[in-house]
Amino acid sequence: MSKAIQELPRTLGALRRSSFTEARLAGRSVKDELRNNLICKIQRGEALFPGILGYEDTVVPQVVNAVLSRHHFILLGLRGQAKTKLVRLLTTLLDEAVPAVEGCEIHDNPYKPICRRCQDLIAAQGDDTPIAWLTRDHRYVEKLATPDVTIADMIGDIDPIKAARRGQDISDELTVHYGLLPRSNRGIFAINELPDLAGKIQVGLFNIMQEGDVQIKGYPVRLPLDLALVFTANPEDYTARGKIITPLKDRIGSEIRTHYPSAIEQGIAISEQEAWLKRPSPVEVRVPVYFKEVVEQLAFGAREDKRIDKRSGVSQRLPISVLENAVSNAERRALRAKDSLAVPRMLDLYSALPAITGKLELEYEGELKGGDTVARDLIRGAVGKVYDHYFDGANVSPIVQWFDLGGSLKLDEHLDSATMVRQLSGIQGLMEKVKALGLSANEPDAVRASAAEFVLEGLHAHRRISRNEERGFAAGEKKREPPREEGGGRGERQVRKQFN
Ligand SMILES: [Zn+2]
Numbered sequence: 001m002s003k004a005i006q007e008l009p010r011t012l013g014a015l016r017r018s019s020f021t022e023a024r025l026a027g028r029s030v031k032d033e034l035r036n037n038l039i040c041k042i043q044r045g046e047a048l049f050p051g052i053l054g055y056e057d058t059v060v061p062q063v064v065n066a067v068l069s070r071h072h073f074i075l076l077g078l079r080g081q082a083k084t085k086l087v088r089l090l091t092t093l094l095d096e097a098v099p100a101v102e103g104c105e106i107h108d109n110p111y112k113p114i115c116r117r118c119q120d121l122i123a124a125q126g127d128d129t130p131i132a133w134l135t136r137d138h139r140y141v142e143k144l145a146t147p148d149v150t151i152a153d154m155i156g157d158i159d160p161i162k163a164a165r166r167g168q169d170i171s172d173e174l175t176v177h178y179g180l181l182p183r184s185n186r187g188i189f190a191i192n193e194l195p196d197l198a199g200k201i202q203v204g205l206f207n208i209m210q211e212g213d214v215q216i217k218g219y220p221v222r223l224p225l226d227l228a229l230v231f232t233a234n235p236e237d238y239t240a241r242g243k244i245i246t247p248l249k250d251r252i253g254s255e256i257r258t259h260y261p262s263a264i265e266q267g268i269a270i271s272e273q274e275a276w277l278k279r280p281s282p283v284e285v286r287v288p289v290y291f292k293e294v295v296e297q298l299a300f301g302a303r304e305d306k307r308i309d310k311r312s313g314v315s316q317r318l319p320i321s322v323l324e325n326a327v328s329n330a331e332r333r334a335l336r337a338k339d340s341l342a343v344p345r346m347l348d349l350y351s352a353l354p355a356i357t358g359k360l361e362l363e364y365e366g367e368l369k370g371g372d373t374v375a376r377d378l379i380r381g382a383v384g385k386v387y388d389h390y391f392d393g394a395n396v397s398p399i400v401q402w403f404d405l406g407g408s409l410k411l412d413e414h415l416d417s418a419t420m421v422r423q424l425s426g427i428q429g430l431m432e433k434v435k436a437l438g439l440s441a442n443e444p445d446a447v448r449a450s451a452a453e454f455v456l457e458g459l460h461a462h463r464r465i466s467r468n469e470e471r472g473f474a475a476g477e478k479k480r481e482p483p484r485e486e487g488g489g490r491g492e493r494q495v496r497k498q499f500n
Helices: 002-006 010-018 031-042 059-068 081-092 115-126 162-164 197-212 235-241 245-250 264-272 289-304 317-337 346-351 353-357 364-371 370-393 395-402 419-423 431-437 446-460
Strands: 071-077 099-100 130-135 140-144 155-157 174-179 187-192 213-216 219-222 229-232 254-257 465-468 472-475
Touching: 010 115, 010 130, 031 059, 031 081, 031 229, 059 071, 059 081, 059 254, 071 081, 071 235, 081 140, 081 187, 081 229, 081 419, 099 115, 140 370, 155 213, 162 446, 197 213, 197 229, 197 245, 229 235, 235 472, 245 419, 264 289, 264 317, 289 317, 289 346, 289 370, 289 446, 317 346, 317 353, 346 370, 346 446, 353 370, 364 370, 364 446, 370 431, 395 472, 419 431, 431 446
Parallel strands: 071 229, 071 254, 140 187, 187 229
Antiparallel strands: 099 130, 155 174, 213 219, 465 472
């Protein structure tokens, strides 16, 4: 690739004689380029946006339509819906390399320079004008919008020293110190959280999109930039009145809604792809399917939980981090116990609480209960649901009976697998139940220990047995706990607060 670039034309004359002709490049905008390359990919049947899972039938077709329509577009969605990831993949639709006037701060097209410097340079040097090549990475700029972003950051500033030196004509571009937007000329410019941008910057953006003109400190500056603009925002912020100036909204061709995975399997596929699980380690790491299901169910449950703020959502980063933390805890245990295999257990989920609480924004009701309690409830709910999937209708009364007759078992999270299996085997009927989880007759102890513990945790989730700090698993409490209160959040003021 870099060798190929070294062999590309280095002067304007050589460029004209190459396949990068004026006829081909002078009028070809970034959006034309994205469109053309997308068309080729579709014709060749290539995968678009590799690594984006679960959007095949929803978001991807809409993004494709937006690019084909040469629109500036916005992705609207909650946290952790792969918006940024998707936007970054737009660079795969750019040419591998495009020529620019060498040394130009705004990557001028050699056939159509917009800055005075390059116009003067080409007038003076003609075909000897040096040419540089921009790769895809050079042509993607991303900016997180915050209220303190200024016109100078975004568009540019009049350089008083340059201006003084030039004297008379302050609106001359040579006196402008370029901001991010001009510096991304001929590329993709992504602005995350667009509604956080101050109104006057939005006006500046609009003017650039509309007319190629902008005012800096009251001076009109002409900047007919060639850009593909892509934005992201939280839907509530974006639709809120007054957050986006109407003419800017009007110029954004497509509004595309992203979403969380719609099925557990989809969520698992994403988390598996993103989580760091294939790690170089002296122990082998194996994550059982039911474990992944519980982790994913945890996120699904959190997204529906009324104690958690819907407007901020529950990021896909939650199950990803939980998986990573739980695996680390299993890895740590295996290393200390000198086991060769690390298999996460439900206990490891509780050690991943920091990965959960930091990612939830609680409503008032959740705030009252505390993040840890909410997280523990979520784990319990997820375990119960996945347990039902495997053990619905299964006869577990011998196990429950064993506890009812006074049995108890306190599991130490640091226990090596063989010892743990020995302890679990003492519970009548327990070890034979793990077959339902897909275990064969001679699985390693770490796998069996995790599976049997999951059964106990499932019984606990359904309150068939209890679990507490001193005794561990024991007989269920006889008194029934009152059913969880439903219907909070109506009427009373909802307070949200991030805790981490
Ligand atoms: Zn230039």
